[in-house]
Amino acid sequence: MTKRHVSLPSDAEEGLEAFLTEVDDRLSGPEDTCEVVRDTLVDLYGDREAWERWQAGGDVSPAERVRLQGYDPCNSTIESEYYAEKDEERFRRSKHLQWLWRQFDATPMADNVDFALRFRQMLADHLFEEAGENLRIFKDVSFSYGHNITVGDNTVIHDDVHLDDRGRLDIGSRVSISDGAHIYSHDHDIVDQTEVSNFHTVVEDDARVTYDAMVRAGCTVGENSVVGARAVVQGDVPAHHVVVGMPARSIAVKPGYEDVAEPVPEDGSLPNHQSDREIPYDLPDDLDVFDEFGRDVGGPVDPHERPHRR
Numbered sequence: 001m002t003k004r005h006v007s008l009p010s011d012a013e014e015g016l017e018a019f020l021t022e023v024d025d026r027l028s029g030p031e032d033t034c035e036v037v038r039d040t041l042v043d044l045y046g047d048r049e050a051w052e053r054w055q056a057g058g059d060v061s062p063a064e065r066v067r068l069q070g071y072d073p074c075n076s077t078i079e080s081e082y083y084a085e086k087d088e089e090r091f092r093r094s095k096h097l098q099w100l101w102r103q104f105d106a107t108p109m110a111d112n113v114d115f116a117l118r119f120r121q122m123l124a125d126h127l128f129e130e131a132g133e134n135l136r137i138f139k140d141v142s143f144s145y146g147h148n149i150t151v152g153d154n155t156v157i158h159d160d161v162h163l164d165d166r167g168r169l170d171i172g173s174r175v176s177i178s179d180g181a182h183i184y185s186h187d188h189d190i191v192d193q194t195e196v197s198n199f200h201t202v203v204e205d206d207a208r209v210t211y212d213a214m215v216r217a218g219c220t221v222g223e224n225s226v227v228g229a230r231a232v233v234q235g236d237v238p239a240h241h242v243v244v245g246m247p248a249r250s251i252a253v254k255p256g257y258e259d260v261a262e263p264v265p266e267d268g269s270l271p272n273h274q275s276d277r278e279i280p281y282d283l284p285d286d287l288d289v290f291d292e293f294g295r296d297v298g299g300p301v302d303p304h305e306r307p308h309r310r
Helices: 010-028 033-044 048-055 062-070 088-105 113-127
Strands: 149-151 168-171 186-188 196-203 241-244 249-253
Touching: 010 033, 010 113, 033 048, 033 088, 048 062, 088 113
Parallel strands: 149 168, 168 196
Antiparallel strands: 186 196, 241 249
Protein backbone atom coordinates (compact mmCIF):
# COMPACT_ATOMS: atom_id res chain seq x y z
CA MET A 1 0.00 0.00 0.00
CA THR A 2 1.28 3.47 -0.85
CA LYS A 3 0.12 6.87 0.26
CA ARG A 4 -1.99 9.28 -1.72
CA HIS A 5 -0.50 12.33 -3.39
CA VAL A 6 -1.96 15.48 -1.81
CA SER A 7 -1.51 19.08 -2.92
CA LEU A 8 -2.63 22.47 -1.68
CA PRO A 9 -4.98 24.72 -3.68
CA SER A 10 -3.09 26.89 -6.17
CA ASP A 11 -3.60 30.12 -4.21
CA ALA A 12 -2.30 28.54 -1.02
CA GLU A 13 0.62 27.00 -2.91
CA GLU A 14 1.57 30.38 -4.36
CA GLY A 15 1.57 32.01 -0.93
CA LEU A 16 3.55 29.14 0.58
CA GLU A 17 6.27 29.32 -2.05
CA ALA A 18 6.57 33.09 -1.68
CA PHE A 19 6.95 32.77 2.10
CA LEU A 20 9.47 29.91 1.95
CA THR A 21 11.55 31.71 -0.67
CA GLU A 22 11.60 34.92 1.34
CA VAL A 23 12.70 33.28 4.59
CA ASP A 24 15.22 31.03 2.83
CA ASP A 25 16.76 33.96 0.96
CA ARG A 26 17.06 36.04 4.14
CA LEU A 27 18.64 33.18 6.09
CA SER A 28 21.09 32.66 3.22
CA GLY A 29 22.03 36.34 3.08
CA PRO A 30 24.13 38.68 5.22
CA GLU A 31 21.37 39.70 7.66
CA ASP A 32 21.67 38.99 11.35
CA THR A 33 19.81 35.74 12.00
CA CYS A 34 18.11 37.18 15.07
CA GLU A 35 16.42 39.83 12.94
CA VAL A 36 15.27 37.32 10.34
CA VAL A 37 13.81 35.02 13.00
CA ARG A 38 12.17 37.94 14.84
CA ASP A 39 10.53 39.35 11.71
CA THR A 40 9.30 35.92 10.62
CA LEU A 41 7.72 35.16 14.00
CA VAL A 42 6.16 38.60 14.36
CA ASP A 43 4.32 38.02 11.10
CA LEU A 44 3.48 34.36 11.70
CA TYR A 45 1.89 35.29 15.02
CA GLY A 46 0.03 38.25 13.49
CA ASP A 47 1.72 40.79 15.74
CA ARG A 48 3.03 43.25 13.15
CA GLU A 49 0.74 46.11 14.27
CA ALA A 50 1.70 45.72 17.94
CA TRP A 51 5.39 45.41 17.04
CA GLU A 52 5.40 48.59 14.97
CA ARG A 53 3.44 50.46 17.63
CA TRP A 54 6.02 49.43 20.24
CA GLN A 55 8.95 50.33 17.97
CA ALA A 56 7.39 53.77 17.39
CA GLY A 57 7.30 54.41 21.15
CA GLY A 58 3.65 53.55 21.67
CA ASP A 59 2.29 52.06 24.86
CA VAL A 60 2.40 48.32 25.37
CA SER A 61 1.52 46.37 28.48
CA PRO A 62 4.26 44.43 30.33
CA ALA A 63 2.80 41.20 28.96
CA GLU A 64 2.80 42.56 25.40
CA ARG A 65 6.40 43.68 25.79
CA VAL A 66 7.50 40.24 26.99
CA ARG A 67 5.66 38.64 24.08
CA LEU A 68 7.13 40.98 21.49
CA GLN A 69 10.64 40.69 22.90
CA GLY A 70 10.26 36.91 22.87
CA TYR A 71 10.09 36.75 19.09
CA ASP A 72 13.78 37.69 19.05
CA PRO A 73 15.95 34.64 19.85
CA CYS A 74 18.61 36.98 21.20
CA ASN A 75 16.18 37.60 24.09
CA SER A 76 15.79 33.89 24.84
CA THR A 77 17.66 31.04 26.47
CA ILE A 78 17.30 27.32 25.74
CA GLU A 79 18.51 24.31 27.71
CA SER A 80 21.54 23.49 25.57
CA GLU A 81 22.83 27.05 26.00
CA TYR A 82 24.01 25.97 29.45
CA TYR A 83 26.17 23.09 28.14
CA ALA A 84 29.75 23.99 28.97
CA GLU A 85 31.46 22.07 26.15
CA LYS A 86 29.42 23.40 23.21
CA ASP A 87 31.00 25.18 20.26
CA GLU A 88 29.95 28.74 21.08
CA GLU A 89 30.41 30.10 17.57
CA ARG A 90 28.35 27.36 15.88
CA PHE A 91 25.75 27.38 18.63
CA ARG A 92 24.91 31.06 18.25
CA ARG A 93 23.31 30.60 14.83
CA SER A 94 21.83 27.16 15.54
CA LYS A 95 20.14 28.55 18.65
CA HIS A 96 18.41 31.22 16.57
CA LEU A 97 17.25 28.67 14.01
CA GLN A 98 16.07 26.33 16.77
CA TRP A 99 14.04 29.18 18.22
CA LEU A 100 12.30 29.73 14.88
CA TRP A 101 11.70 25.97 14.56
CA ARG A 102 10.18 25.65 18.05
CA GLN A 103 8.02 28.75 17.84
CA PHE A 104 6.78 27.78 14.39
CA ASP A 105 5.68 24.43 15.86
CA ALA A 106 3.55 26.36 18.37
CA THR A 107 1.54 28.04 15.59
CA PRO A 108 -1.60 26.62 13.95
CA MET A 109 0.35 26.41 10.68
CA ALA A 110 2.46 23.60 12.16
CA ASP A 111 -0.55 21.29 11.66
CA ASN A 112 -0.81 22.10 7.96
CA VAL A 113 1.28 19.10 6.93
CA ASP A 114 2.32 20.09 3.41
CA PHE A 115 3.28 23.60 4.50
CA ALA A 116 4.99 22.49 7.70
CA LEU A 117 7.08 19.70 6.16
CA ARG A 118 8.46 22.05 3.55
CA PHE A 119 9.14 24.79 6.08
CA ARG A 120 11.09 22.38 8.30
CA GLN A 121 13.00 21.03 5.29
CA MET A 122 14.06 24.58 4.50
CA LEU A 123 15.10 25.20 8.12
CA ALA A 124 16.96 21.88 8.29
CA ASP A 125 19.00 22.93 5.27
CA HIS A 126 20.28 25.83 7.38
CA LEU A 127 20.37 24.18 10.81
CA PHE A 128 21.74 20.66 10.25
CA GLU A 129 25.28 19.93 9.18
CA GLU A 130 23.68 18.09 6.29
CA ALA A 131 20.01 17.62 5.36
CA GLY A 132 19.05 15.30 2.52
CA GLU A 133 16.31 15.75 -0.04
CA ASN A 134 12.66 14.98 0.69
CA LEU A 135 13.28 15.08 4.41
CA ARG A 136 9.96 14.87 6.26
CA ILE A 137 10.03 16.09 9.85
CA PHE A 138 6.75 16.30 11.72
CA LYS A 139 5.73 18.35 14.76
CA ASP A 140 7.59 18.90 18.04
CA VAL A 141 10.89 17.30 17.07
CA SER A 142 13.68 18.66 19.28
CA PHE A 143 17.47 18.77 19.12
CA SER A 144 20.34 19.66 21.43
CA TYR A 145 22.04 21.93 18.90
CA GLY A 146 21.09 20.82 15.40
CA HIS A 147 24.48 21.56 13.86
CA ASN A 148 25.92 18.12 14.77
CA ILE A 149 23.21 16.24 12.84
CA THR A 150 23.41 14.76 9.34
CA VAL A 151 20.37 13.18 7.69
CA GLY A 152 20.15 11.41 4.33
CA ASP A 153 17.48 11.47 1.62
CA ASN A 154 13.83 10.42 1.96
CA THR A 155 13.97 10.03 5.73
CA VAL A 156 10.90 10.61 7.91
CA ILE A 157 10.95 11.73 11.55
CA HIS A 158 7.57 11.69 13.28
CA ASP A 159 6.05 13.70 16.14
CA ASP A 160 7.71 14.24 19.52
CA VAL A 161 11.09 12.74 18.61
CA HIS A 162 14.23 13.94 20.40
CA LEU A 163 17.47 13.93 18.40
CA ASP A 164 20.31 14.57 20.82
CA ASP A 165 23.38 15.90 19.02
CA ARG A 166 25.40 16.99 22.02
CA GLY A 167 27.92 14.58 20.55
CA ARG A 168 27.36 13.65 16.90
CA LEU A 169 24.31 12.04 15.29
CA ASP A 170 24.26 10.61 11.76
CA ILE A 171 20.97 9.36 10.31
CA GLY A 172 20.96 7.65 6.93
CA SER A 173 18.61 7.65 3.96
CA ARG A 174 15.11 6.13 3.92
CA VAL A 175 15.13 5.91 7.73
CA SER A 176 11.87 5.99 9.69
CA ILE A 177 11.86 7.29 13.26
CA SER A 178 8.47 6.89 14.92
CA ASP A 179 6.62 9.09 17.39
CA GLY A 180 8.21 9.59 20.79
CA ALA A 181 11.57 7.99 19.97
CA HIS A 182 14.70 9.37 21.65
CA ILE A 183 18.15 8.99 20.10
CA TYR A 184 21.07 10.10 22.29
CA SER A 185 24.69 11.05 21.71
CA HIS A 186 25.69 11.95 25.29
CA ASP A 187 25.81 10.05 28.55
CA HIS A 188 26.24 10.94 32.24
CA ASP A 189 28.74 9.49 34.69
CA ILE A 190 27.13 7.00 37.07
CA VAL A 191 28.75 8.61 40.16
CA ASP A 192 28.69 12.28 39.21
CA GLN A 193 25.81 12.94 36.86
CA THR A 194 27.17 16.41 36.07
CA GLU A 195 30.09 14.70 34.28
CA VAL A 196 29.11 14.30 30.61
CA SER A 197 30.67 12.18 27.86
CA ASN A 198 29.79 12.74 24.20
CA PHE A 199 29.66 10.02 21.55
CA HIS A 200 29.03 9.36 17.88
CA THR A 201 25.63 7.69 17.32
CA VAL A 202 24.54 6.32 13.94
CA VAL A 203 21.25 5.17 12.43
CA GLU A 204 22.08 3.56 9.09
CA ASP A 205 20.14 3.51 5.81
CA ASP A 206 16.67 1.91 5.76
CA ALA A 207 16.54 1.37 9.52
CA ARG A 208 13.35 1.83 11.54
CA VAL A 209 13.29 3.11 15.11
CA THR A 210 9.69 2.57 16.16
CA TYR A 211 7.32 4.07 18.70
CA ASP A 212 8.77 5.36 21.99
CA ALA A 213 12.08 3.53 21.57
CA MET A 214 15.39 4.82 22.94
CA VAL A 215 18.84 4.50 21.40
CA ARG A 216 21.69 5.04 23.85
CA ALA A 217 24.65 7.27 23.01
CA GLY A 218 27.42 5.65 20.99
CA CYS A 219 25.26 2.91 19.49
CA THR A 220 24.81 2.06 15.83
CA VAL A 221 21.43 0.96 14.49
CA GLY A 222 22.39 -1.13 11.49
CA GLU A 223 21.16 -0.97 7.92
CA ASN A 224 17.63 -2.25 7.28
CA SER A 225 17.12 -3.16 10.96
CA VAL A 226 14.07 -2.59 13.16
CA VAL A 227 14.03 -1.34 16.75
CA GLY A 228 10.75 -2.43 18.30
CA ALA A 229 8.32 -0.20 20.18
CA ARG A 230 9.66 0.98 23.57
CA ALA A 231 12.88 -0.94 23.15
CA VAL A 232 16.02 0.42 24.84
CA VAL A 233 19.05 -0.05 22.60
CA GLN A 234 22.28 -0.28 24.61
CA GLY A 235 24.50 -1.87 21.97
CA ASP A 236 24.92 -2.11 18.20
CA VAL A 237 21.92 -3.43 16.28
CA PRO A 238 23.22 -5.64 13.43
CA ALA A 239 21.99 -5.00 9.91
CA HIS A 240 18.67 -6.68 9.03
CA HIS A 241 17.92 -7.71 12.64
CA VAL A 242 14.73 -7.01 14.62
CA VAL A 243 15.40 -6.06 18.25
CA VAL A 244 12.93 -5.60 21.11
CA GLY A 245 12.92 -5.25 24.87
CA MET A 246 14.73 -3.49 27.73
CA PRO A 247 17.60 -3.92 27.07
CA ALA A 248 16.99 -4.61 23.41
CA ARG A 249 17.89 -8.06 22.10
CA SER A 250 17.66 -9.55 18.63
CA ILE A 251 14.64 -11.81 18.24
CA ALA A 252 14.69 -12.32 14.48
CA VAL A 253 16.27 -11.52 11.15
CA LYS A 254 14.07 -9.93 8.49
CA PRO A 255 12.71 -12.59 6.14
CA GLY A 256 14.88 -12.93 3.05
CA TYR A 257 18.02 -11.56 4.72
CA GLU A 258 19.05 -14.67 6.64
CA ASP A 259 22.09 -15.34 4.43
CA VAL A 260 23.56 -11.84 4.78
CA ALA A 261 22.69 -10.97 8.37
CA GLU A 262 25.45 -11.10 10.95
CA PRO A 263 24.92 -13.80 13.58
CA VAL A 264 24.36 -12.81 17.22
CA PRO A 265 24.72 -14.80 20.46
CA GLU A 266 21.93 -17.24 21.29
CA ASP A 267 20.50 -14.85 23.86
CA GLY A 268 20.25 -12.10 21.20
CA SER A 269 22.47 -9.69 23.16
CA LEU A 270 23.98 -6.74 21.33
CA PRO A 271 27.69 -5.83 21.34
CA ASN A 272 28.55 -2.50 22.95
CA HIS A 273 31.28 -0.38 21.34
CA GLN A 274 30.40 2.91 23.01
CA SER A 275 33.91 3.42 24.41
CA ASP A 276 35.35 3.39 20.87
CA ARG A 277 33.10 6.25 19.82
CA GLU A 278 33.66 8.83 22.52
CA ILE A 279 34.21 12.35 21.21
CA PRO A 280 36.74 14.23 23.38
CA TYR A 281 36.24 17.88 24.15
CA ASP A 282 38.02 20.72 25.94
CA LEU A 283 36.49 22.97 28.54
CA PRO A 284 37.47 26.60 29.17
CA ASP A 285 40.16 26.96 31.83
CA ASP A 286 38.12 29.62 33.60
CA LEU A 287 34.96 27.48 33.76
CA ASP A 288 33.06 27.81 37.04
CA VAL A 289 32.78 24.13 38.02
CA PHE A 290 29.85 23.42 40.31
CA ASP A 291 27.24 20.78 41.07
CA GLU A 292 23.95 22.22 39.87
CA PHE A 293 22.11 20.03 42.37
CA GLY A 294 24.02 21.47 45.32
CA ARG A 295 25.10 18.04 46.57
CA ASP A 296 28.21 16.58 48.11
CA VAL A 297 28.21 13.13 46.54
CA GLY A 298 31.02 11.94 48.81
CA GLY A 299 32.50 8.51 48.24
CA PRO A 300 35.71 7.86 46.31
CA VAL A 301 35.24 10.68 43.81
CA ASP A 302 35.12 14.39 44.57
CA PRO A 303 33.12 15.93 41.70
CA HIS A 304 35.11 19.16 41.97
CA GLU A 305 38.39 17.32 41.40
CA ARG A 306 37.35 15.27 38.40
CA PRO A 307 39.47 16.03 35.31
CA HIS A 308 37.89 17.88 32.41
CA ARG A 309 37.05 15.81 29.34
CA ARG A 310 39.84 16.03 26.77
